[in-house]
Amino acid sequence: MSAFSNCAGWRGQRIASALLLCVCAGAALGADAGVQPASHVIIIEGMKYSPEVIEVNAGDTIVWSNKDAFPHTVTAENHRFDSKEIGSGRSWKFKATVRGVFPYICTFHPTMKGRLVVK
Ligand SMILES: [Cu+2]
Structure with missing residues (x-):
């Protein structure tokens, strides 16, 4: 049981960091495709x-x-x-x-x- 919950906790962290990565990549892309004419x-x-x-x-x-x-x-x-x-x-x-x-x-x-x- 404790092994299972450890595993779940680890997975949760992985998903959280993956989400964070997506948000950062999205922000970077947004800045790159900015509407400000260059x-x-x-x-x-x-x-x-x-x-x-x-x-x-x-x-x-x-x-x-x-x-x-x-x-x-x-x-x-x-x-x-x-x-x-x-x-x-x-x-x-x-x-x-x-x-x-x-x-x-x-x-x-x-x-x-x-x-x-x-x-
Ligand atoms: Cu010429």
Whole structure:
């Protein structure tokens, strides 16, 4: 009988800590998927987008900042967005509202490629 109740007590503790773990994980997930829109910066330098691939949440804003001495563009392959010319030292801001994967290029230098992932 005493062995049984010990066992039950141990199980109860296990369940309690498992529950606590769930609550903590839930809170962490909630914070991660927060509704606060974030801002992300992509540097264009040396004929490259840095980072080349970026994952953002719908509603976030992305700023491409051109550090090169000549202009570039940020043009989605499906034409969902197009910065047109971003001059040297200038930047272009885009608010991502549609979810999906958006590969983009620079129309002046089509070897420059990036990818915007909106979740
Ligand atoms: Cu370019």
